[in-house]
Amino acid sequence: MTEFNTTSLLNRYTNNLTLIRYKPFNNTKSFHFQSHHKYLQMKRRRTRFTPLSASPTTAADPSKPEPVKIDETVPRKGPDLQTLYRRFYKVAAPFWFSEDKVQARIQLASVFVLTLGTTGISVGFNFLGRDFYNALANKDQAQFTTQLTYYLAAFAGGIPIFVFRDYARETLALRWRSWMTKYYMERYLKNQTFYQIQSQSIIDNPDQRIVDDLSSFTGTSLSFSLTLFNALVDLISFSNILFGIYPPLFVILLVYSIGGTAISIFLGKGLINLNFMQEKMEADFRYGLVRVRENAESIAFYGGEENEIKLLLQRFRNAFDNLTQLLISSRNLEFFTSGYRYLIQILPAAVVAPMYFSGKIEFGVINQSVSAFNHILGDFSLVVYQFQAISAFSAVIDRLGEFDDVLDYTSSKAPVEAVDEIQLAYINVKDSTFSKSIKGSDTQKLLELESLSVQTPTNKALLIRDLSLEVCSNDHLLIAGPSGSGKTSLLRAIAGLWRTGKGKITFYAKYTGVQDQPRTPDVAPHEAKMVVEKNNVDNISKYRDFKGVFFLPQRPYMVLGTLRQQLLYPTWPDVSESTPHDSKATDSMPFIEEMSERPPLPTTEDLVQALEDVHLGYILSRFNGLDTTNEWASVLSLGEQQRLAFARLLLSRPDLVLLDESTSALDEANEAHLYEKINASGITYISIGHRTSLCKFHKKALRISPLDLDSNQPNWSIEPL
């Protein structure tokens, strides 16, 4: 039924070009980092994660995370108990030792106290029940009325405690989740970790792990801890009662529950893995749909609906098949758990009844023993009754733990592998005397490449050999060469995205981050105020604080948001129309705060002027000003998006910009206008481009030719234009 509904829905969605009209403004879940290629591989094979060949440093140090990488050739094996425990602790612990620990612990303590309260109330009800039924059996009306009053009073007093316990638990879970969400997102977006995870296919669906797994991890961890605590207190309280009534009954119960737990673990051991795969496959399916939405126009132009339906249905079928397996395993387990649950129901009454008949106990004691018996049975049988929930939770722990390990591994990788990598250094040149001292003139060195060789990260193919060059202010450089020769790869290396190769890249720019940075010994004190070596892991993000450098890709990235946010991206990232409602929302999430200092915010007039400067003033009236939200990548043409990217550039005014075919979609008049604008605003540019019309805006050209592997000669040359 579900499969049929999904199939027909997909058919209706992709037929008649419905996809092109669908606008995704309110979906904040649309992270999209999984490659299509990976999906094609996934179709026939199941996935397992195996350790990477870790370097000796990481392997020897047990505190370092265990790195993982997708190996799609072998079926995945579930984690062992020790790994699960390690992962649970690693994921759960940081919050309870964070800056919010005092509040969090107080809240946790109150939840536990309220839980104790609820157990006390249950015990009270057990005794009330005994007296109530005794009064009934004795036909003692006065006593019955008194007991009834007590019962009602206990209800009135007890119910709020149950309600407040749940409320306190859920607010604590929310607090924990909001802290964890920020913690994981920061690590995911730091040091270009998201780029490495995506470009090397390290793990599947990180977005689903941040959104869904974190939510269920925090909620379930708390409710399971409380269930365990409750069961323990319950066990102590009710064991006394049952033991007091008839000790052998207690022993039978103990044996029964231990046996039941062992059998359910044996029967349900495959469920953890099935749950893990289910989460992954559901996320893959959802991601496939997000891709259709995001690429609606291209798919519609290609007429690729049929293809998409097949691919999407295949993804859905993977989830469906796995769920079928999951249901079968759950059903088999259910046969056992249902039998286990109901088989023993009449036992306490049957065992205690002879004592009642012989007058040793009153009638109410039978009811009391049944109730105590059921409580203890429930406590001892936690694993049996909750096995499916426990296996789903284990899958969540496994996925989050794996993600956590990858985040740790990716951010700790840089120092270990530094020997064979391209070195990046950043020199702060706020000091104007230094600027002039470099060449004895007013020009300032902005970028220096020393013996730089660039290799592709996956197969280490050499693209550029031994490149050395210097770019000073107004030294506009054009990078040219045949398609595939490595022009964009050179920019990737300069941007720090690719580190494979050797040589050194040094930026000389204005640094806007923290001042007290270590100085490297090879730079004389009069030359630079501060140097940041990229080998230090934190420095990739510090590098972004360099006001001096800006990159413009061929297809500009359009953020989800207003036109104002487009223009302010990426220099002023956290600016949005903050309403009173927003600030309230931030108050309730104490961890979501501004991340760092920014340069002064451009005014509305500045933004309008920037749009006019790139000949885009007309879109203001078309889209009702700066503050309306649109799917900008769909509503603006590629040329308009490129001009918008130049408006960002003019607002940020960096010293140096790297343009990767950034005017490829523009007519020559607009292209010339934009180059004149950036030239006039004092920005030095390095452009990649194929058009000869670009030559007149540049002073020199770097020509890259395809590498000849048989020769040791560099495959580049520099010539004046």
Ligand SMILES: Nc1ncnc2c1ncn2[C@@H]1O[C@H](COP(=O)(O)OP(=O)(O)OP(=O)(O)O)[C@@H](O)[C@H]1O
């Ligand atoms: N992630 C990657 N892993 C392995 N090889 C890659 C990767 N990205 C690009 N390459 C290869 O590196 C080579 C250079 O690619 P690059 O994008 O730098 O070329 P380009 O000179 O900019 O080409 P074009 O002018 O067509 O844009 C190509 O052969 C490409 O296939």
